Amino acid sequence: MGNMKLNLKIWRQDGPNAAGQLKDYPVNDVSEDMSFLEMLDVLNDDLVRKGDDPIAFDHDCREGICGSCSLFINGEAHGPTRGITTCQLHMRRFKDGDTIYVEPWRSAAFPVIKDLATNRGAFDRIQAAGGFVSVNTSGNLVDGNAVPIPKDDADKAFDAATCIGCGACVATCPNGSAMLFTAAKVSQLSLLPQGKPESKRRALAMVEQMDKEGFGNCSNTGACEVECPKGISLEHIARLHRDYLVATVTKE
Ligand code: SF4
Ligand code: FES
Numbered sequence: 239m240g241n242m243k244l245n246l247k248i249w250r251q252d253g254p255n256a257a258g259q260l261k262d263y264p265v266n267d268v269s270e271d272m273s274f275l276e277m278l279d280v281l282n283d284d285l286v287r288k289g290d291d292p293i294a295f296d297h298d299c300r301e302g303i304c305g306s307c308s309l310f311i312n313g314e315a316h317g318p319t320r321g322i323t324t325c326q327l328h329m330r331r332f333k334d335g336d337t338i339y340v341e342p343w344r345s346a347a348f349p350v351i352k353d354l355a356t357n358r359g360a361f362d363r364i365q366a367a368g369g370f371v372s373v374n375t376s377g378n379l380v381d382g383n384a385v386p387i388p389k390d391d392a393d394k395a396f397d398a399a400t401c402i403g404c405g406a407c408v409a410t411c412p413n414g415s416a417m418l419f420t421a422a423k424v425s426q427l428s429l430l431p432q433g434k435p436e437s438k439r440r441a442l443a444m445v446e447q448m449d450k451e452g453f454g455n456c457s458n459t460g461a462c463e464v465e466c467p468k469g470i471s472l473e474h475i476a477r478l479h480r481d482y483l484v485a486t487v488t489k490e
Contacts, residue, residue: 242268242334246281248293249341254349254357260339270330274317275300275307277329278340295354300325302467305402308409309354310341315406315465323404323467343409347416347452360451361403361419368443369423371432382432391429398425400468407462407470413454418462420448421474428481438485445482 243266251258265284268277275297282292298304307324311317317327332338340354348356373379387395401422408416424441427433433440456475463472 241266242270242329242332242336244268244277244332244335245337247337247339248354250293250353251342251350253352258350258353260341268329270328272329273300273325274309274311274327274329275325293354294352296356297325302326303402305404308343308356308358308404308406310339310343310409312339315343315410316404316467320464321467321469323402326467343405345405345408345414345453347414348405348408356405358403358405360453361405361416363451364416364420364444364447365403365423367447368436368440369427371427372436385431387430394473395426395429398422398429398470398474401426401466401470402468404467406465406467408453410461410465411454411456412459412461413457415456415462416448416451416453417456417475417478418466418470418472420444421478422470424478424481425474428477437481438488441478441481442485442489445478 243264246263246265247260248263249258250261263281265277265281268280272280275295278293278295285292296306296308298306300307302323302325305323309316309324311324311327316322316324317331319327319331342350342354343356345356347360348358351357399422401419403419405419407418408414424444427440428437458472460472463470
């Protein structure tokens with residue numbers, strides 16, 4: 239198959255308080271073997287050669303691990319293919335002559351830094367509020383491998399731990415809720431014996447921080463689970479609700 243011509247409509251915005259707009263960028267010679275980010279790299283090389291401002295977008299690992307590549311492509315978080323991140327999306331998913339809309343995550347809690355790059359520091363602050371296990375280092379440490387963990391719990395904790403903090407759940411949710419992310423970060427610890435002693439404090443602190451950051455309320459639309467590149471299950475939200483309820487009613 240030959241190379242494609244595409245009409246990109248890309249969100250440009252100078253800074254957090256500037257007004258943004260979609261701008262047209264026709265691109266020729268796009269190979270179906272390029273990843274979506276490589277296609278943007280080629281476009282940026284052209285812009286720089288012409289003396290224009292390159293398009294700002296986040297990326298790091300380019301292999302689905304870091305969660306930084308976060309684009310809304312044709313109205314879908316991480317584009318049209320389920321179960322992948324934007325860096326894993328290939329141009330063969332599109333057809334010659336296609337128009338592709340490329341926008342940043344839209345959420346009040348993720349302000350635009352520039353163009354397609356958003357500030358997702360709110361996630362870091364939720365994690366810092368309680369997403370850890372306190373370890374006693376006074377000489378009576380128990381080897382992690384010596385603690386028996388039921389297989390089902392270990393598998394569920396591992397599934398929760400695959401959340402890469404990309405924010406697709408928030409960007410997709412009609413309420414801008416961060417429940418799926420927070421629930422994954424709570425579950426990956428509270429399912430394990432090492433995480434249980436702090437589970438009440440953790441659930442309260444992380445939910446409180448989530449609310450402070452201005453994320454919306456969860457109304458169980460389930461859109462987050464559909465668009466999550468790591469398939470994080472809504473079941474974790476149910477677990478967070480339980481942990482939170484228990485923590486609230488037994489609060490001293
Ligand atoms: S729950 Fe899924 S969509 Fe949300 S931040 Fe984690 S990996 Fe991304
Ligand atoms: S660049 Fe790291 S997940 Fe896409």
